[in-house]
Amino acid sequence: MNFDAIVVGAGPAGSTAARGIAAAGGRVLLLDRAKFPRDKPCGGGVTVRCAELLPFSIDPVVEDVVSRARLRMRDGRDVERDAGGVLTYMTQRRRLDAFLVDRAQEQGAEFRDGQTVTDVRRIADGTYEVATRDERHTARVVIGADGANGIVGNRLGYASIPDGAAALEGNIAFPDGVPARFKGKVVLNFGYVPGGYGWVFPKGDHVNVGVGGWKHAAGPRLRAALNHLCRLYGLDPASVEGLRGHTLPMAAPGMTIAALGSAVIGDAAGLVDPLSGEGIYAALASGTAIAPAVTDFLAGATNGLEGYQSTMQRELLPENRASAALLEIFQAAPEPFIWLMQHSGAFWQGACRLVRGEATYEGLSYILGAPSHALLGPTAALARRVNLKRHPRR
Ligand SMILES: Cc1cc2nc3c(=O)[nH]c(=O)nc-3n(C[C@H](O)[C@H](O)[C@H](O)COP(=O)(O)OP(=O)(O)OC[C@H]3O[C@@H](n4cnc5c(N)ncnc54)[C@H](O)[C@@H]3O)c2cc1C
Numbered sequence: 009m010n011f012d013a014i015v016v017g018a019g020p021a022g023s024t025a026a027r028g029i030a031a032a033g034g035r036v037l038l039l040d041r042a043k044f045p046r047d048k049p050c051g052g053g054v055t056v057r058c059a060e061l062l063p064f065s066i067d068p069v070v071e072d073v074v075s076r077a078r079l080r081m082r083d084g085r086d087v088e089r090d091a092g093g094v095l096t097y098m099t100q101r102r103r104l105d106a107f108l109v110d111r112a113q114e115q116g117a118e119f120r121d122g123q124t125v126t127d128v129r130r131i132a133d134g135t136y137e138v139a140t141r142d143e144r145h146t147a148r149v150v151i152g153a154d155g156a157n158g159i160v161g162n163r164l165g166y167a168s169i170p171d172g173a174a175a176l177e178g179n180i181a182f183p184d185g186v187p188a189r190f191k192g193k194v195v196l197n198f199g200y201v202p203g204g205y206g207w208v209f210p211k212g213d214h215v216n217v218g219v220g221g222w223k224h225a226a227g228p229r230l231r232a233a234l235n236h237l238c239r240l241y242g243l244d245p246a247s248v249e250g251l252r253g254h255t256l257p258m259a260a261p262g263m264t265i266a267a268l269g270s271a272v273i274g275d276a277a278g279l280v281d282p283l284s285g286e287g288i289y290a291a292l293a294s295g296t297a298i299a300p301a302v303t304d305f306l307a308g309a310t311n312g313l314e315g316y317q318s319t320m321q322r323e324l325l326p327e328n329r330a331s332a333a334l335l336e337i338f339q340a341a342p343e344p345f346i347w348l349m350q351h352s353g354a355f356w357q358g359a360c361r362l363v364r365g366e367a368t369y370e371g372l373s374y375i376l377g378a379p380s381h382a383l384l385g386p387t388a389a390l391a392r393r394v395n396l397k398r399h400p401r402r
Contacts, residue, residue, distance in 0.1 A: 011035045013149035014036070014151070015036060015038045016039050018039070019153060021273045022038060023117075025294075025298045031299075035118075036117040053074075053098060055097075057289060058365075072210040075095055075193075079196055079350050080196070093360075125138055150270045151273060169278035171223050171256070172223065173204060173255065176219055177216060177218030177220075179214040186214070191210050195207060200236060201219045206237040217238060256275075261325070265320060266317040268311075269312060273316075274295065279291070282332040297319040297320060298316045301313045
């Protein structure tokens with residue numbers, strides 16, 4: 009079958025790209041190896057800034073709405089803060105991803121699930137051939153939305169993406185309703201997992217518990233950290249169901265994410281926010297940014313999809329760089345930052361503004377004062393040395 013564009017992977021990145029290309033009149037095939045609805049290791053937290061990237065509401069798949077946070081450094085004081093408005097929508101990925109695929113299909117994208125892509129290559133006429141176990145398709149454009157080190161990037165020669173972080177999560181059922189101590193709020197625990205944090209996220213009839221951090225430092229300790237997190241918040245570690253681990257890809261600066269008629273988006277491009285581990289935002293942002301680049305290319309207005317790379321270099325990648333720098337600084341000395349989040353109105357509101365998309369990491373480092381913004385890079389480099397000394401890479 010011949011298409012204008014083939015999108016491999018129907019997570020939030022792929023379905024958003026397929027929706028945008030189809031809405032502009034492109035003939036799009038969206039392929040996923042899983043049978044939908046499918047689950048995926050994820051906390052299912054959709055921040056306000058993330059939800060606002062969509063031109064429709066995700067209300068039909070929202071299970072709780074979070075406006076408060078319980079913040080704690082290790083076993084220290086648990087301080088609850090109210091954001092005075094919505095911070096994050098809680099969903100389950102099996103529901104969110106199927107909902108987003110439906111929206112792409114409504115715009116005319118053709119979706120085929122249970123189709124594992126086994127090969128991708130550029131053929132003589134400059135089009136791409138995408139093979140599944142049973143079928144072969146061609147298209148002028150191929151988009152890799154197939155997660156970290158997916159087959160599209162791999163076969164087309166994109167650099168492989170380092171697994172910066174690793175996380176472990178599972179669910180604890182509350183068939184009679186989630187207890188009030190978890191409803192409408194996120195529990196965030198810092199200090200146990202190097203390079204990350206532990207969480208308890210409320211859903212309709214269960215809570216999602218998880219821990220994530222730097223893969224080299226946190227990886228081997230995740231199970232013990234998850235057990236500890238459960239006990240700390242009065243949950244039984246033995247009642248965690250569907251325990252799943254996964255890595256979070258984080259691209260090194262300057263990596264190529266588009267070439268000729270191909271591009272990688274979302275986790276396939278390593279776009280996860282280093283400080284928060286939030287990846288759905290970047291999946292939607294990159295899925296949105298690729299569509300006009302594809303439309304222009306198909307119309308003959310450009311020679312490739314490099315416009316997408318420029319958009320990301322202008323908008324998202326500087327944010328991820330600032331986030332990575334702030335992560336190093338935060339992890340070198342988390343105590344004062346958590347104390348400020350717990351006790352300073354300005355600091356807490358600054359964090360809330362970030363989650364709502366009213367502020368940026370770059371803007372935040374400017375708010376701290378122009379000299380400190382200039383010092384961000386050197387301070388992060390110093391902090392990184394401290395962090396690496398504490399948690400050496402093997
Ligand atoms: C434990 C954990 C918790 C997280 N919690 C959050 C959170 O609360 N909020 C948040 O914003 N982010 C979170 N993230 C990050 C987030 O899950 C990812 O960044 C996000 O899913 C990326 O979306 P994507 O569309 O790029 O890729 P994915 O959602 O991974 O989708 C990739 C798709 O490609 C398909 N695929 C792969 N290979 C092939 C192939 N060969 N052929 C066909 N199809 C293929 C897969 O089946 C999959 O459906 C978390 C991550 C982890 C690991």
